[in-house]
């Protein structure tokens with residue numbers, strides 16, 4: 311998506327977006343974020359615990375339609391991201407769109423790339439808009455960690471499948487015994503890396519240690535995140551939230567995130583390490599918590615948006631994915647991707663007014679910032695002539711982040727883009743970069759430009 315443009319250009323990223331497509335004379339259209347929404351992000355096992363992931367995605371899709379007033383007829387495609395799939399709704403985008411009342415003629419598909427799944431939904435949508443396949447695409451994502459698929463273990467599964475083929479009563483009995491023997495040792499899903507078996511929390515702890523981030527720094531950053539999120543919520547900045555009605559014995563309409571919790575350094579310092587015991591530094595308070603929630607964004611070509619009477623929120627200018635060895639440092643992708651997305655767009659660090667960086671763990675964000683400010687790291691691992699530079703903390707996550715707002719894996723990417731666009735408007739900035747790490751050693755960066763600057 312990104313095209314290198316002259317550094318001398320007055321408006322590098324804008325020029326890039328209208329450069330001729332490779333191999334043809336067609337101009338690539340400007341792509342805009344018309345608007346976006348999310349359900350409240352709530353701690354797993356609480357308010358949404360009896361719902362399904364598809365219900366949350368449906369609420370986000372409906373909320374987006376209500377908020378934008380877009381006619382279903384204008385939508386060409388729906389793409390949603392998710393990570394822990396509910397097997398009954400493998401293509402959750404389709405099921406959610408049907409439940410939300412979308413016409414069945416709109417194709418919908420589901421994507422997955424760990425914590426950046428809804429970024430993938432957005433960047434696929436950008437590709438569809440760029441090529442002319444579509445004029446308007448909804449990209450979103452959902453996650454419900456309150457209910458995850460728990461499987462019988464392999465031996466039990468094998469026996470269950472084999473019992474139908476057993477020919478004699480004795481063979482059936484033997485297989486039945488094998489099933490019973492294995493019923494009480496189910497396979498539980500874990501937030502861990504397949505190739506190494508390492509949990510994300512363990513990896514975050516190792517990363518913080520490798521880049522010299524202290525426990526105190528992590529706790530302070532966590533308090534910062536919660537304090538900023540609380541102020542943003544109080545100040546009406548979380549206007550992307552659409553309320554969700556939860557039916558049941560005590561019906562309730564959920565209107566706000568419920569994980570924001572401003573605490574003190576004294577309290578946080580009493581918490582025990584959650585992953586690397588007993589000497590680790592990642593705790594329940596400086597880690598993102600397991601979250602339920604969904605998001606949805608309406609993307610259009612600028613021309614189509616204006617022709618249909620929409621006032622876009624921002625331009626989506628480009629994106630970059632990266633990947634590293636997941637056994638080495640799983641969560642270091644923001645450091646790799648931030649320079650790439652900025653420089654490939656013909657911009658410099660000082661041109662970026664707003665950063666929205668996914669907060670998997672406080673120590674992970676701080677380690678990434680240290681990496682970018684390290685001559686050794688940038689020379690050795692990124693092939694640069696020296697360090698990229700330290701990002702200004704005043705520009706980072708000023709409405710809080712995943713540590714405080716929450717992190718429903720499949721939905722976070724759209725939340726990052728939404729807050730980046732919202733902050734550009736409020737802070738009167740021009741360019742925003744969002745960056746996030748993901749399992750598999752992956753990461754994504756996206757460049758967003760304020761609309762009408």
Ligand SMILES: CC(=O)SCCNC(=O)CCNC(=O)[C@H](O)C(C)(C)COP(=O)(O)OP(=O)(O)OC[C@H]1O[C@@H](n2cnc3c(N)ncnc32)[C@H](O)[C@@H]1OP(=O)(O)O
Nearest residue numbers: 425501510511571573584594595597598599600670747748
């Ligand atoms: C690319 C990526 O995004 S990778 C990241 C993927 N995500 C993850 O890996 C999820 C990581 N998080 C987790 O697995 C879980 O949230 C854990 C393991 C860290 C913590 O889970 P739990 O132990 O259930 O946390 P719980 O909410 O019970 O909190 C434990 C304690 O910390 C306290 N606590 C938690 N947060 C805070 C806070 N912000 N302020 C003060 N105290 C806090 C709780 O009150 C509780 O105290 P108590 O024991 O006195 O009751």
